[in-house]
Structure formats: C-alpha cells, structure tokens
Amino acid sequence: GENVEQHPSTLSVQEGDSAVIKCTYSDSASNYFPWYKQELGKRPQLIIDIRSNVGEKKDQRIAVTLNKTAKHFSLHITETQPEDSAVYFCAASPGGSYIPTFGRGTSLIVHP
Amino acid sequence: GAGVSQTPSNKVTEKGKYVELRCDPISGHTALYWYRQSLGQGPEFLIYFQGTGAADDSGLPNDRFFAVRPEGSVSTLKIQRTERGDSAVYLCASSRGDSSGNTIYFGEGSWLTVV
Numbered sequence: 001g002e003n004v005e006q007h008p009s010t011l012s013v014q015e016g017d018s019a020v021i022k023c024t025y026s027d028s029a030s031n032y033f034p035w036y037k038q039e040l041g042k043r044p045q046l047i048i049d050i051r052s053n054v055g056e057k058k059d060q061r062i063a064v065t066l067n068k069t070a071k072h073f074s075l076h077i078t079e080t081q082p083e084d085s086a087v088y089f090c091a092a093s094p095g096g097s098y099i100p101t102f103g104r105g106t107s108l109i110v111h112p
Numbered sequence: 113g114a115g116v117s118q119t120p121s122n123k124v125t126e127k128g129k130y131v132e133l134r135c136d137p138i139s140g141h142t143a144l145y146w147y148r149q150s151l152g153q154g155p156e157f158l159i160y161f162q163g164t165g166a167a168d169d170s171g172l173p174n175d176r177f178f179a180v181r182p183e184g185s186v187s188t189l190k191i192q193r194t195e196r197g198d199s200a201v202y203l204c205a206s207s208r209g210d211s212s213g214n215t216i217y218f219g220e221g222s223w224l225t226v227v
Contacts, residue, residue, distance in 0.1 A: 043218040102154035
C-alpha cells in the first residue's frame, strides 16, 4: 500500500517568514495530493490540492509543488501569520482506490 | 446537509463495553470513509464505502471493529469489547466518489475514551 512520509514534525517561524513542509510517497499510481489544515480540536480542512498532471498550484499565500519522478510534493506558505498556526497534513491518493493515505503531520507555530 | 455530521461528539465508555459511532455524510456523496486519529498522528484509514458496500475494509484493526451503511447514506462504526487502546478520535469523511476528483470532507469527529 501507499506510504507517506512528512517532514518536519514541528516547524517554528516568525510572522512574515515563509514555511515549507515536505512529503514523499511510495506508490507511483498516486495521482491526487491534498493538503489539510487542522486546528486544535477541529476537523481537518482541505486548503489546497494538486493532481499529477500539474507541477505547481498557487492560491494566494499558499502553493504546492509536485515532483512525480522523485515522488516528492511540498507545501509553501509565504508571509506567515499567527492564524496559520495549526497542524498540516499531506496525503496521497491512488487513482484507482480513492483512499487518501496521510502523513503524520507538521505542527506549524507562527510567532508574532 | 451542509457538512459531514458525526455523533456523539464525545463518548466515554468502560473497557469491555460496546459502542456505536454515527456518521451522516454530505448529501449526494456516494463515498464514505472512516479514519482513526490518535494524539499527534495523522488520520489512519479504517474502511471505505462506495454506496452501500464496503469497498475496502483493510484498515480495520481486528474483528472487534465493524461498520455498516445499509442505505448508502448514514454509516455506523461499531466497536465490540472496547479496549483502552481504542481511545482516539474517529473521523468520518465523504466524497463524490467519482474519477473527476476525490476531495474528502471530514466531520468534526467522535472522541472516544475507554476507561
């Protein structure tokens, strides 16, 4: 089955800095890569996703890049704000099964 | 409904007891998922329904866990003879379940504590 590794487990930045979270996956059949943000005690919420036919996608301050050859994908957050503080999860989903496998999460702390 | 709804939001039960957790997916979503999330971990897949049938139950940890979705909408996750290690947040999610996209939307979860 699919295996998703996520790094770092904790990321601490100053407000205004950029943050980068990296994930790798094992199943070359995976073709859909969502990112979720989870605040304490809340549900994971989709913030951005990318499909395997695209190398990069941006939405305001967040962007995701995908390297299919290396089986890497990354989340980039620019101009971080305290409200970006949360746990972020990457996931990979093979097209046939539609079942996302999640990474272990990155706790992002943005200091004012 | 507007989103995925789960009940109860919190459940405390004694070791050995039976529990049921309910999930009401987004209206029209044919795919339904159960995940389990322990503290400091990512969601761990349990079972996936497409319509009424369990298309993949490979994530269920053992035969104490069972889930049903008899009419293709509401699903119930059933845990028999609960153990302290079952304590976790049980997340339900749903999606359109077609090849045009597989964004899954989570509910708020059911926090299960086995004492």
